[in-house]
Amino acid sequence: MSATRSLVTGVGGYLPAEIVTNDDLAQTVDTSDAWIQERTGIRQRRRAAKDEATSDLAVEAARRALAAAGRTPADLDLIIVATTTPDLTFPATAAIVQRKLGAPVGVAFDVQAVCSGFVYALAVADGFVARGQSRCALVIGAEIMTRLLDYQDRTTCVLFGDGAGAFVLEPGAGQGTKADRGLLATALRCDGTKQDLLYVDGGPSTSGAVGHLRMAGQQVFRHAVVNIAEAVRAAADAAGVDMAEVDWFIPHQANQRILQGVAHRLGIEESRVVSTVAEHANTSAASIPLALDAAMADGRIGPGALLILEAMGGGLTWGAATLRL
Ligand code: ACO
Numbered sequence: 001m002s003a004t005r006s007l008v009t010g011v012g013g014y015l016p017a018e019i020v021t022n023d024d025l026a027q028t029v030d031t032s033d034a035w036i037q038e039r040t041g042i043r044q045r046r047r048a049a050k051d052e053a054t055s056d057l058a059v060e061a062a063r064r065a066l067a068a069a070g071r072t073p074a075d076l077d078l079i080i081v082a083t084t085t086p087d088l089t090f091p092a093t094a095a096i097v098q099r100k101l102g103a104p105v106g107v108a109f110d111v112q113a114v115c116s117g118f119v120y121a122l123a124v125a126d127g128f129v130a131r132g133q134s135r136c137a138l139v140i141g142a143e144i145m146t147r148l149l150d151y152q153d154r155t156t157c158v159l160f161g162d163g164a165g166a167f168v169l170e171p172g173a174g175q176g177t178k179a180d181r182g183l184l185a186t187a188l189r190c191d192g193t194k195q196d197l198l199y200v201d202g203g204p205s206t207s208g209a210v211g212h213l214r215m216a217g218q219q220v221f222r223h224a225v226v227n228i229a230e231a232v233r234a235a236a237d238a239a240g241v242d243m244a245e246v247d248w249f250i251p252h253q254a255n256q257r258i259l260q261g262v263a264h265r266l267g268i269e270e271s272r273v274v275s276t277v278a279e280h281a282n283t284s285a286a287s288i289p290l291a292l293d294a295a296m297a298d299g300r301i302g303p304g305a306l307l308i309l310e311a312m313g314g315g316l317t318w319g320a321a322t323l324r325l
Contacts, residue, residue, distance in 0.1 A: 003174045005182025006122075006129040006137075007219065008325055010069025010168035013293030014060035015047040015280065015307055020146075022158065029154045036158050036238070041256025045161025047280035048144045053087045057164035058142035061289070062101060065166035071099065071136055073101040074142030078128050078137035079108040082117030082285035084314070085144045086110060089204050107134070113190070114198075115252050115313025116133040117141060117285030119321050122167070122309075123186040129169050132181075139283035140166040150212035159255070160213070161281035165289025179238045181304070181324045185238035186316040187231045194223065198314040220316075224254065225261035227318045228310050232266055235308060235320035243267060246322075248301055253277040253287040274300070284313065 022033035036042050048057060060082055066072060079101075081094040088096075094108035096189045107128070113120040118141035128134040142164035149157045174180030197219050202211020228251070236243060243266055253257050256277050263273050274295045276287070283290060288309050295301040305325045312318035 001176040004130045004132065004171050004181065005174040005175035005180050006126045006169045007172040007182040008167050009170045010065040010067070010071065010111045011166070011289060011293050011296055012061045012064025012068055013163065013165040014057050014064065015046045015290070016057065018047045019044050020047050022297050023032060025101055027127045029151060029157060031154045031158055036145040036316060039257070041161060041277050042281045043278045044284070046163055046165060047052040047146045050164040054083055054085050054142045054144050055087050055093050055100060057144070057162065057184070058093060058097045058140045058166070059100045059264060061142065061164035061166040062138055065138065065168050069168035071168055073103040074160055075136040076101070076138055077106040077226060078125065078134040079103065079106070080111055080121045080125050080139050081138070082111045082113065082121040082141045083143055084114045084117065084284055085148060092155065093142065100152065104281065113317045114315060115254065115282070115284045115287070116290045116311040116315070116317035119186065119309055119311050119319040120188055120317070122183060122321055126186070127169050127171050132171070138166060138288040139169060140164060141289050142288070143284040143286045145282065145284050148210070148213045149293065151218055155217055156213050156215050159282050161283050163179055163280060163283040163286045163290050165293055167289055169317065173181050184233050184241070184322040184324060186319065187234035190315045190317045191226065192315060197316060198222065219319045221255070223316060224258045224312045225265060227316070228262045228312050228320070229265040231318050231320040232262070232308055232310050235322045237323035241306065241322055242291040246305060246308050246309050247272065247305040248295065249273045250288055250292050250307055250309045252313070253280055253291055254282045
C-alpha cells in the first residue's frame, strides 16, 4: 500500500563557541570533574554568549540543515521549534526563526515537551508532511538551558548545556513498509502526575519570573530507564521493526548511565548507541538532532540507516521515533 513518508533530507547542528569544563564549574560550585564524569559521563558543555538567544542557535542549525538538504529558506512552509527556553513568552521562537531566516509566510509554532520536545515535534511535523500540508518543513530543537539553572544547586547545574539541531522534512513516496525511507512510527507519552520530579519553579501565570530548573535526580533516573525502554519497543513494534534490525540508537543525551541502562534493558550493544553527552551535556530538545548530526558528520551514519530516536523529560514526557534516513 503506497504511503507518503516524511523524509529527512537535511540535518544540521550548532553549538555556541564557549566551552565550560567540569573544572570551570568546580571553581564556583562544590563539585569535581571526577564526580561529574563518574555519575554522568559529562566532561564539558557549551554556553551561549550573552547576546545569543535560542532563536540565534536555531537559525544557525536551520541554515546548516537547509544547506544539507539543498534547500533555501524560501522553500519552507512549516517551521516547528521544540524548546523549553523560548526567546520570549510570545511570539513563538519559531516565528522569530522564520523572520530571521527570511522564510515566507507559512505555519510556524513551538512545541513544549522539554527534553522530549524534538520527538514530539517530529510527530507533529509528520502530520503536516504526510497529509500533504507541507512540502518542506523545518523541525528544530533549540535550547539555552544554562539560563534556567540555579548555580547554587550542584545537583542540577552541572548537567545541562546549550545548542540547537535541525531536520528538514520533505514528502516522499513509500510502500507503507519498514523498507521505506522516512519517519516510520512514533510513540509519545506524558504522565503529568510526575510533574514534581522535574520542573521549573516559575512562569508567566504563576511567579511572573522565569524560575529555575528543579529535579529529583534519582527518581527521574529510575523513570527514565523504564519509560524510555517501553516507548522504544512501542515505536519499533508500530514500524514492524525488530530491535536487532536497528542500525543506530540516537538517544536524548541526559546522562551516560541512562543511555547504558536503556541499552542494557533493550539488549542493545553500546556500540550501536550514539553518545555525545561527554561533549554536549544535556541540551534538552536539541540533543537528538545534535547527536545525529555528529554521527553523520563523522561518517558513522548515512542514507538508508534504520534509526530509533528516544527521549524523556519534564512533564514527565517521553517518546521514541523509528526512522530510516
Ligand atoms: N558534585 C558533587 N557531589 C554532588 C553533586 C555534584 N555535582 N551533585 C550531587 N552530589 C552529591 C549529593 O549531594 C549526595 O551527597 P550526600 O551523599 O552527601 O548527600 C551525593 O552526591 C549522591 O547524590 P545522588 O543524588 O544520590 O547521586 P546520583 O548518583 O543519583 O547522581 C544524578 C545524581 C547525576 C543527578 C543522577 O541522579 C541522574 O543522573 N539523574 C537523572 C538526571 C537527569 O539526567 N535528568 C535529566 C533527564 S530528563 C531531562 O533531560 C530534562
